[in-house]
Amino acid sequence: MGILSAIIFVPTIGAVLVLAIPKNRDFAIKYVAILTSFISLLLSSFVLIQYDSSIQTDMVAVQMQFVERYQWIQIFNVEYFLGIDGINVSFLFLSTLVFLIGIFVSWKIKESVKGYFSLFLLLETGVLGVFCALDLFLFNIFWGFTLVPVYFLIGFWGGKERDHASIKFFVYNLFGLFSMILAMLVLYFNAEPHTFNIFDLISNNQQTLKFQLLVYFAFFLSAAVRIPLVPFHSWLPVTLVEAPVAVSAVIAGVFIKMGIYILLRLSYPILPAASKYFAAVTAVLGVFLLIYSAFVAMSQSDLKKKIAYACISFMGFILAGASVFTHAGLAGSLMHAFNHGIIAVMLFLLVGILEEISGDREIEKFGGLGLKIPKFTFLTALAIFAALGLPGTGSFVSQILILIGTFELFPIIAFFIIAGILLTGAYFLLMIRKMFFGSLAPGLDNISDTGYKHILSIAPLCVIIIFLGLYPSYFLGLLNSSLSVLQAIIK
C-alpha cells in the first residue's frame, strides 16, 4: 500500500470509525474526523514536498510519481492505477486542505453528527480518488463515489430548498457521469488491445478526427456539467446556496475544478486533434460564461447567490485560459483554478460566518459593517481583492498568465476577458461599498466580530494566497515539466 492509497483511504477508515462510535459521543466523532483528515493533509503535504518537478521527458507515463499499479478486474483489463504529476499534485493538496477546514467549520453541526462526518469523510475519499486515478474505470468509480455523499449532505443538513437542490445536483451530475462512461466505453473498444489505462490510450491515438470529435463531445458534456457551462449550470447556484457551509466550500473549492481537470487529464492528451479543433469554441464558451455569469451575479441580492454566480464566472475565465494550448495559458489556468479554489472556500466560509452572526444574507440589509466588525471586513476584503487579482496575491499572476496565453492565440477573446474582469470588479466593489461603508444599518447593533476559531480556519488560506503572490514560481515550477509533455502531445 503506497502513500497515495493512504491519502485516499485514511478518510474512509475515519468514516468507518465514526460509524463505530456510539451516538452520543459527539466529541469523539469530531476528533476522529479531524484527525483522519489531518493525517491525509500531512501525507499530501509530504507528497507535495517530495514531488520532483525536474524530471524532463516526453513520455507522460515516465514523469508520473508515487505510482501504484495493480490488476483489479482481469476480464476487462481494469487496473488500480494511481499517480501524481504536476497537474494533479496541487489539486490533491488543495482538496485535503479544504476538507480539513471543512470539518473544522462543521464543528457546530448538531443533528445526526455521526452521519454528517462519515459522509463528509467518504466524500473526501471520492474527491481525492478522482484526482489520483489514472485508469478510466477507476476514475469513474471515484467520480460516482462523490455523488451519493453530497446528495445526502445537502438533502439532510441543507437549507430550506434542500429537496430541490439535492435532486437537481444528483440528476445533473449523474448525467455528466454517464456521458463520461459512454466516452470511456467507446475509447476502450477502439483501442488495441482494449484498455482503460490513460497512458495506453494516449499512446494509442491513431483515430480519425471524426471519431475523436464524438468522444471529445461526450467528455466535454461531462466537464460542462461539472464546470458548469451555461445550459447545464442551474444545479450549481442552488446547490451552493442550500448546502451546509463546509459542503459549499468543498463544491466551490474543488468539486467544480474537476471539470477543468477532465479536460487537462483526459480530453487533451487522449484526443489532441479534436481538442485543437474545438479550442476556439471552448474559448468562446468560457468567455461567454464569464460575462453572462458576471451579469447574473450583478443582479443578485442574496449574498450567497452572488458569490455562487461569481464562482461560475471565474470558472469561465479558467476555461478560457485552458482552451489555448500555449504554456502560459495552461499554466495560468491551472494556477487560477488553484487560487480560485482557495478564494472560493474563503468567500463561502465568510458568508457562513456572516450568516451565523447576523442571521441574514440579503445584501440590502447590511451597511457600515467596516467599523463594527473590522476583522471580518479585513478578511472579506482580502478575499475579494484576491478574487479581483490584486498584485501581491496569487491570482494576479494567474490572471496575467491567462491573458498572455489567450492574447497570443485569440486577441479578441482576451479583450472580452478584460471586459469580464472589469464587470467582476464592478459588482464586487459595489457589494463592498454597500455592506461595509456608510452608516451602520439598523438591527446590526449587537453583532460581534469574527472569533479566533474562524480566523484560524481562514488564516492558512490567506497565507497561501499571499505566498503564491510573492513567490509564484514555486507553483509554476511544479507545473513546468508536465505541461511541456502535454504540449508535446497536442502538437
Added chain:
Amino acid sequence: MENLTYILPEIIICFTAILVLIADITVGKYRTSVVPIASLLGLACSVTFILFLYKRPFTFVFSSLLAIDPFGLYFKILITFISIIVVILSTRSKRIRGDYFALLLLSTAGMCIVVSASDIISIILGLELMSIPAYVLTGYFREKYISAEASLRFVIFGLFSTAIMLYGFSLLYAFTGKTNIYEIHEILTFVSYYQPALFVSFIFILAGIGFRIAFVPFHVWFADVIEGASIPIAAFISTGPIAAGFALLIRFLCIVFAEPGAIPFENWIPLGITIWPVLIGIISAVTMTVGNLAAMTQSNLKRMMGYSTVAQTGYLLMGVTAATGEGLKALMFYVVIFLLMNLGAFSVIEILKRNADIETITEYQGIGLQAPFLSFTLTVFLFSLAGIPPFSGFVGKFYLFTALAEQKIYWLVIVALLNSVLSLYYYLRIVKAIYFERTKKKLFLKTPVHVILLTAIFLVPVIFLSFYSEPLTNWIDISLNFLSAY
C-alpha cells in the same frame, strides 16, 4: 431409473410440496413452524442435489425432453435461492397455511423444468406448472378485493399468453414436424423458403415469453399483479418467473434461431432469416423507457417497484441484443444482481410492513433516523437499482454496456444511460422520504439479529460484487454452456 436421478431436485421439491400439505393437517398447533421449516429443508436438499449434478456427465434425459447442462443448473440454483428467500419472508404469519407453501414449491419445480427444457412439450409443461400456482398465490388473500382482481388479471393474461405461444409452437411444428428444439434447429438450417411464416412463428413465441418476463407491450398485467399480491409473493413474481423466462429465451433463441456451429457460444451467430437482435434491441429500449416513465408517476410503493422491475427487464434484454457470448454472460451476471437487489428491496419493505405496519411512500417519511439499518439497506438497494457507482447494479449494467459497445450498438447504450438518470428520479423520491422528511411520529421499530442476517444476504453482495466479482464471473464462464446438438 438413471434418468430420474437427474431430475431428483425437482422430485424432491414436489415431494416436499405434498409432505407440507399432509403436515399442515396433521401436526396441529405447531403448524406455523413445522411447515416452513419442512419447505426450507426440502429446498435445501434440492440445492444440494443440484450441486451434485455438476459432478455427473451432462446429458439429455427422458428422450431429450430435458437437457441437464451447466446453463440449466445455474438458473436452477438461482431459482431455488429465490424460493428459499420467499419462504423465509412468508413465515410467522398465522394466516398462511400449508397450501401456500405447497403452491410455492410447485411453482419452483415448474421453473426448474422451464430452465432445462429442450422440447416444446416440456417448455409448455414447465411454464404451466410455474404459472398456475402463481395465479393462486397472487389471490391467496382473496378477501382483499385488490388481490382477487390481480389474480384474475394474471390468470387471463397468463392463459392468453400460453395460447399465443402454443400457436407459435404449432407453426414451428408444422414447418419441421419435430418438437425437439435441437431437431427443429437442424431442419431450419436446411430449408430457407419458410421465411415470412417462420418470422410470424418467432413473433408469437417471443410474445409468449414476453408475457412471462414482462417486456413492453406485454407488461400491462405486471404492476397490477405486484400491487395486488402480498409482498413476499410480489418478490417471488418479480424475480422467479423473470429469471426462468430469460433462461428460456436464451436457450430458445440460441438453439433454434442461430446459425449451425454456434455452440459453444464464443462465436454465436443469429440465424440470418430474422432480424431478431435489432427487434429485441428496440423492445429493450422501449421497455426500459416505458417502465421508468410509468414508475415515475406512481405513488404506491409496490406499483413503483413493479414498473421498476419492468425497466430492469429492459436492461436485461440488452444482453440478448448484443447477440454474443459476452452479452449473454453479462445478462447472466446482471440477473444475479437484479435478483439480489429486488429480493433485498422487497424484504426490507416486508419487514417494515410487518414490524411497523408502514407501506406507502408517505408513511416512509422520516424512518431514516428511527430504523437506521433498514433505511440504509433499502437505500443501497435503490441506488444499486438505479445504477449508481460504486454499487454492483452499476457494474452489472456496465458489463451489459461493454457487450453492446463491443458490437458497436451505441444507441442502446445511450438510451440505457439516459434511462438510468430517469430512474434515479423516482428512486430518490423514496430515499428523500426516508431521510429528508422529518416527522414527529414515533415508530417502535427494533431490528432483531435475524433481520440483519437476512438483509445481509443481499446487502453484502450488492456492495462487494462491484469490487470483487471473480468467483461469480468464473461460475458464469462455466455455466454459459449448453449441450451441443442432440
